Amino acid sequence: MTEENINDSERESLIYDVVIVGGGPAGLAAAIRLRQLSSEISVCVIEKGSEIGAHIVSGAVIEPRALAELLPDWQKQGAPLETPVTTEEMFYLTPTGQMRIPMLDKVMPYLANHGNYVVSLGALCRWLATQAEALCVDIFPGFAGADVIIEKNRVVGIRTGDMGIGRDGKHKPDFQPGVDLRAHYTLFAEGCRGSLTKKIIAHYGLNQGADPQTYGLGIKEVWEIPAENHRPGLVQHSFGWPMDDRTYGGAWLYHFGKNLVSYGFVVGLDYTNPWLSPFEEMQRVKLHPVFRRSLERGRRIAYGARALSEGGLQCIPRLTFPGGALIGDSAGFLNVPKIKGTHTAMKSGMLAAEAVADAYATQRVEPATFTDRVRHSWLWQELHAVRNIRPAFARFGMRAGALYAALDTMVFKGRAPWTLHFRHADHETLRAASLCQKPFYPKPDGTLTFDRLSSVFLSATHHEEDQPVHLCLKSSSLWKTVNWDVFKAPETRYCPAGVYEVLDEEKAPTLHINAQNCVHCKTCDIKDPTQNITWTVPEGGNGPNYPVGM
Amino acid sequence: MKILVPVKRVVDFNIKPRVKSDGSGVETAGLKMSMNPFDEIAVEEAVRLREKGIASEVVVVSIGVQQAQETLRTAMAMGADRALLVLSEESPEPLAVAKVLMKLVEKEQPHLVILGKQAIDDDMNATGQMLAGLLGWAQATFVSKIEIAENRARVHREIDGGLEELSLKLPAVITADLRLNEPRYATLPNIMKAKKKPIETLNAADLGVDMMPRLQILSVAEPANKKACVLVESVSELVEKLRNEAKVL
Numbered sequence: 001m002t003e004e005n006i007n008d009s010e011r012e013s014l015i016y017d018v019v020i021v022g023g024g025p026a027g028l029a030a031a032i033r034l035r036q037l038s039s040e041i042s043v044c045v046i047e048k049g050s051e052i053g054a055h056i057v058s059g060a061v062i063e064p065r066a067l068a069e070l071l072p073d074w075q076k077q078g079a080p081l082e083t084p085v086t087t088e089e090m091f092y093l094t095p096t097g098q099m100r101i102p103m104l105d106k107v108m109p110y111l112a113n114h115g116n117y118v119v120s121l122g123a124l125c126r127w128l129a130t131q132a133e134a135l136c137v138d139i140f141p142g143f144a145g146a147d148v149i150i151e152k153n154r155v156v157g158i159r160t161g162d163m164g165i166g167r168d169g170k171h172k173p174d175f176q177p178g179v180d181l182r183a184h185y186t187l188f189a190e191g192c193r194g195s196l197t198k199k200i201i202a203h204y205g206l207n208q209g210a211d212p213q214t215y216g217l218g219i220k221e222v223w224e225i226p227a228e229n230h231r232p233g234l235v236q237h238s239f240g241w242p243m244d245d246r247t248y249g250g251a252w253l254y255h256f257g258k259n260l261v262s263y264g265f266v267v268g269l270d271y272t273n274p275w276l277s278p279f280e281e282m283q284r285v286k287l288h289p290v291f292r293r294s295l296e297r298g299r300r301i302a303y304g305a306r307a308l309s310e311g312g313l314q315c316i317p318r319l320t321f322p323g324g325a326l327i328g329d330s331a332g333f334l335n336v337p338k339i340k341g342t343h344t345a346m347k348s349g350m351l352a353a354e355a356v357a358d359a360y361a362t363q364r365v366e367p368a369t370f371t372d373r374v375r376h377s378w379l380w381q382e383l384h385a386v387r388n389i390r391p392a393f394a395r396f397g398m399r400a401g402a403l404y405a406a407l408d409t410m411v412f413k414g415r416a417p418w419t420l421h422f423r424h425a426d427h428e429t430l431r432a433a434s435l436c437q438k439p440f441y442p443k444p445d446g447t448l449t450f451d452r453l454s455s456v457f458l459s460a461t462h463h464e465e466d467q468p469v470h471l472c473l474k475s476s477s478l479w480k481t482v483n484w485d486v487f488k489a490p491e492t493r494y495c496p497a498g499v500y501e502v503l504d505e506e507k508a509p510t511l512h513i514n515a516q517n518c519v520h521c522k523t524c525d526i527k528d529p530t531q532n533i534t535w536t537v538p539e540g541g542n543g544p545n546y547p548v549g550m
Numbered sequence: 551m552k553i554l555v556p557v558k559r560v561v562d563f564n565i566k567p568r569v570k571s572d573g574s575g576v577e578t579a580g581l582k583m584s585m586n587p588f589d590e591i592a593v594e595e596a597v598r599l600r601e602k603g604i605a606s607e608v609v610v611v612s613i614g615v616q617q618a619q620e621t622l623r624t625a626m627a628m629g630a631d632r633a634l635l636v637l638s639e640e641s642p643e644p645l646a647v648a649k650v651l652m653k654l655v656e657k658e659q660p661h662l663v664i665l666g667k668q669a670i671d672d673d674m675n676a677t678g679q680m681l682a683g684l685l686g687w688a689q690a691t692f693v694s695k696i697e698i699a700e701n702r703a704r705v706h707r708e709i710d711g712g713l714e715e716l717s718l719k720l721p722a723v724i725t726a727d728l729r730l731n732e733p734r735y736a737t738l739p740n741i742m743k744a745k746k747k748p749i750e751t752l753n754a755a756d757l758g759v760d761m762m763p764r765l766q767i768l769s770v771a772e773p774a775n776k777k778a779c780v781l782v783e784s785v786s787e788l789v790e791k792l793r794n795e796a797k798v799l
Contacts, residue, residue: 012737012738012739014738014739014742050562050564050582050584051582054582123580138742140738140741143738160738163735164735173732174732174733174734174735176734176735176737179737179738179739181738224571299568301568446775446778457566458566460562460564460565460566460582461564462564545562545564545565545582547565547580547581547582548579548580548581549580
């Protein structure tokens with residue numbers, strides 16, 4: 001972390017009132033709200049993707065509540081919410097069959113999708129960016145926040161990453177030092193497990209008193225299917241097979257847009273079996289009759305992956321610190337039982353914007369009213385009502401957890417007089433490989449199911465090759481004694497992009513890191529058993545280039 | 551000396567484009583668009599010539615849809631001084647582009663036009679040559695080195711099996727190859743400055759150029775998928791497969 005002494009004379013700096021790190025729904029909603037509240041507050045948003053939306057992966061079914069509060073005329077302005085949810089189905093899967101959950105609106109009322117839309121969140125973010133730019137927000141895609149600038153224990157901005165550094169760490173001829181973006185307030189909207197957010201949480205001890213965060217890994221494909229099979233607005237979810245009772249996970253499949261289908265699978269990263277491969281689980285679920293029906297005769301057109309925060313209320317850290325706040329999934333505002341996080345991310349951004357505008361007007365260093373604003377909003381009520389559901393699955397397993405969830409919802413209506421807690425961080429849950437059974441994964445057939453490399457190819461990820469490896473190992477000997485000897489290199493399985501590879505398995509196994517494959521999902525930073533892997537930002541503009549349909 | 555650099559907005563080089571389901575063309579909706587990489591090299595070279603004091607002004611021009619102004623902003627963030635945007639339908643053909651450029655050369659009177667050798671979307675490799683022909687100017691294509699002195703350009707051309715060295719009289723048209731230079735990163739302060747640089751918008755029709763396509767695309771198809779490799783157990787199995795499946799024996 002950059003502490004006070006900046007002695008780099010060639011480094012330029014730009015000054016704004018508010019700098020927002022991350023151009024997702026939270027960051028953009030905050031930017032728009034700030035400019036709505038005051039045309040005097042200058043706002044800039046930086047985004048590490050090559051354009052807004054390039055790094056956005058989500059289902060997504062979204063609830064337009066926050067959007068309607070932010071931009072009441074969103075329909076007139078042409079927001080890309082074009083496919084209303086028409087049919088909703090939840091399945092419990094067995095290897096060959098399925099049971100459709102009856103009375104979904106009673107058992108899982110939080111899942112009711114009436115009035116919601118199937119969208120491409122990437123498209124929505126691109127649209128939000130045009131709205132923000134119309135309000136004179138400066139948006140800079142292609143610039144990554146590499147460090148936080150802290151002076152006198154106050155965050156005073158961030159430093160963008162240097163460009164043009166070779167793999168050996170030396171400056172190349174096109175070297176450009178990063179720029180200091182200095183601001184009265186800095187909002188971190190990096191999404192789940194942000195690399196700067198992680199530094200801020202550690203520096204200010206923001207997670208003291210909160211449960212350890214628990215995460216999920218979502219892997220997604222977009223398919224184009226024949227028009228006669230397309231049922232716009234069909235929303236399907238599944239749980240059960242192929243996850244065992246101790247492993248949280250399930251699939252989604254949404255029909256939207258022009259003959260498009262969004263399909264994906266989420267695995268709770270508190271899984272215990274190091275042999276588990278989220279990517280291959282995601283592939284094989286497509287073979288189940290429920291999903292095969294939609295995808296057959298279609299073609300896959302996009303692929304991506306991203307970790308998400310699943311812990312909910314109990315895991316939310318302190319939200320503010322001197323000079324800024326955490327918003328969106330950087331703070332963990334996702335509503336897991338509802339399978340939605342866009343509306344909560346946007347709402348948190350809007351509330352933070354209000355707190356920042358208030359702090360700006362009264363010249364306070366910390367936008368501390370943010371916490372109270374959250375506590376008195378529907379955002380808090382919503383998360384409070386479902387707070388026991390995800391931990392119940394972690395504690396009681398899938399079947400008993402589902403029973404508990406129904407009880408908590410139907411009998412207590414989310415107001416049970418207790419709160420269940422998470423006891424372990426996700427990196428602590430793996431069991432030794434020798435104690436666990438290898439799942440059987442069928443070979444990809446090249447039509448419905450695919451291998452990792454052809455998938456990564458579709459993510460259009462790109463990293464300038466001659467740059468330092470952005471996935472840093474604190475200790476390479478630790479990899480051999482722990483990751484290899486005990487867990488048999490789980491990173492080669494949980495990474496959805498084939499970044500991690502074991503060379504010379506027989507004689508002298510070593511870990512090879514293909515950093516250029518990375519799709520910025522952050523799973524390795526979360527799941528590595530000794531937290532030996534640190535995800536840092538590569539050059540700005542690098543990483544996946546997801547198309548508008550993602 | 552003034553330099554004119556035409557730049558084209560194309561599907562980003564990292565994207566794997568796919569053919570539209572009706573085979574009528576390549577799907578571009580929703581994909582990331584960027585400046586044609588060879589045009590970036592052309593812009594970089596022009597900016598370097600200005601930084602060396604050889605050129606006095608770098609004017610960039612793009613012909614296409616309104617969003618092409620983002621490409622022009624990128625070029626100005628790299629250091630171009632101002633920009634012209636000629637509005638036209640999605641993808642005009644090289645001859646129409648060359649004719650528009652000819653009109654702009656008459657208007658702007660540059661001494662040098664540097665273009666990318668080709669655009670990565672249609673790989674035509676024609677615009678620079680057509681422009682030189684229309685103007686009656688000297689031309690050098692596939693250029694990997696440019697030196698300017700005494701109203702002449704000394705260039706290296708990348709040709710099969712080596713380099714060709716030419717000296718041309720200015721004004722001239724030069725098309726840039728990959729090894730001419732490595733384009734710089736646009737820095738944040740320069741992106742800010744580029745926002746304030748002027749873009750003049752024109753209409754192709756006002757320039758009196760007929761933009762109607764003269765080429766007709768019959769069909770576009772993706773390359774056939776490679777078959778997956780199969781490991782055979784024995785020589786006899788290999789022979790059997792070569793004889794009965796591949797039918798080459």
